[in-house]
Amino acid sequence: MIPLNQRLKKVSTYIQGDCLADIGSDHAYLPIYAVENNLIDTAIAGEVIKGPFDASVRNVRDYQLSNSIDVRLGDGLSVIKADDHITSVSICGMGGPLIAKILTEGASKLKDQPRLILQSNIQSGAIREQLVKLNYTICAEDILEEKGHIYEILVADYNEKSVAMTEKEVKFGPKLLENKTALFYKKWERERAALIKIKDNLDSDMHKTRLAEINKHINLINEVI
Template identity: 55%
Template sequence: MITINKRLQKVSEFIKGDYLADIGSDHAYLPIYAITNKIVSKAIAGEVIKGPYEASIQNVQYYQLDDAINVKLGDGLTVLDHNNKVDSITICGMGGPLIAKILAEGQNKLTNHPRLILQSNIQSYPIRLWLEEAGYTITNEEIMEEKKHIYEIIVADKLDCDMVLTEQERKFGPLLLQQRNEYFNRKWTHELQSLKAIAQQLDPSIHHNRLAEVDTEIKLISEVLNYEN
């Protein structure tokens, strides 16, 4: 039985349906885990780089899951057919801007309206903005820590209603704002301290625009943390 890290275990809890596509599959660990734990019965493991692609094939063969997991080499959602019947798509371990780019470029592969389970390492704002514009609704959010790094997981489904987010919700997460757990507070306290340090190093006469951006970020985060207190 394969073991995976706590972050991917949490991602696996949100997989729905019988058919998973894991994009940027990191050696196919998540698809193998999902199959062996009977979360799904078939999966696609997509890799964009040849090395991880070959490693994924080896892992799938090792666990004798060749009939259940299709390892494909390709960029983002290009590994999916236009008429695919995928129920859930997972994209994990990337920055938010890259995840949003993958979704935007492969939007024509989402006609089946799969659940999207997106785990960003940094900058989740672009993901939430894309989901809002694409007519997806955020149905769950998690923030957690592993190996001293804080991760966010965003789960989105295609519902009948349209999601409309405030600027604050796009940045911090509409559901994470409601939860405000210790990891949320720790993440944004650290971000606030970093931004204040940057602001002190900027010369207002030279870096006027950048300083204005940083000050806006500081104000936004401060408002959220003060509201908690």
Template identity: 45%
Template sequence: MINTLKLSERLKKVSSFLPEGAHFADIGSDHAYLPCYVCLRDQKAKAVAGEVNIGPFNSAKSTVEAYQLSNRIDVRLGNGLEVLGDDTDIKQVVIAGMGGSLIKTILDEGKSKLSSVQRIIAQPNVDERNVRRWLLKEGFIVIDETIMEENGHRYEIIVADKKGTDELIDPYTKKQLERQLLFGPILLKNKTGIFHEKWQSEYKKLSRIINQMKEASNVDNEKIERFEKELLWIKEELQDEEQRN
């Protein structure tokens, strides 16, 4: 049965950041594939699969029952982190496959539910900076990041532990903060080919946006200036990588 559950490479990578014996919540769990995948491979793991809509909630329950994991995976209906309730046993939270703005909103609205949570694993589809900024503001230290590609899409995974849970080293520097929030402090140190490809694409996209903004009837000079600064950062990172190669 363990081999019948097929998980995307993206979610497999997300699962790799959960410790052995994890007791975690998967927010927006859809069919509960991630919790089932983890619990089938780790007999000590337990999970909460959270869903806000009744359709995916029922699908998740069906998956959990099919793999006979109802004793270790609790499927709960609720909005965002409210599915954690007063459960202080949950130590990790996974939020994957949503926009960064939505992930930030979920974390912000459910902040009171995170008192016992030691690790947040976020995989935003876009706007990773928004997630990093929230984590920094709320006392979570980014301990790992990765960028990967699957089916023509690039994904970033951000792993952050709560301050005080260990001897953590803050990867951010005051001088480079905004730049690190954009690119990812750890991704900047370990640039891969996929990182390079992503920012080549973003450079072209941002260049087009700036040109369109300059031709608009109402020119937002402040926004253009901010975008041009980011464009320069991207150019510098790409040039730095090309010089290394």
């Protein structure tokens, strides 16, 4: 059995259906784990760079899963084909704006309305904004810490009637706001401290726009924590 870190194990608990497309697959660890544990029948491991692509091919072959996992080289969701019938898409280990960009550019590949499981390292708000535009509604969110880094996991299902989010829900997460854990507070206290540090180093005359933006973010954090 392939070992999997805590972050990807949590992601795996949200996979649904028979076929997973894991974008930016990082050695195909998640697809291999999901197939080995009977979470799915088949998977696509997408890689945009040749080195990671070759590593994923080797791993799939070493675990004797070449009949179940198809490793493909391509940018973002472009690796998904019309007849794949994907039921879950995972995009993990990237910044929120990059994940949002992948979803935007690959929107036509979501015709089967798969579940989206998105794990961002920073700026998850960009993802939430894009999900609304794609008629996806967040059904679950998780926050976890691993090796000193705090990560957010967003899980969204297709909804014909797009559900709008408030400014606070976009920034902090609608589900995370409903259940503020100790880690939630830790993340945003850390974020507030970083913003205050930046603010203290800005000139009030030269950086008025930036200061106003920072003060707005600090005030939002203060309201939530």
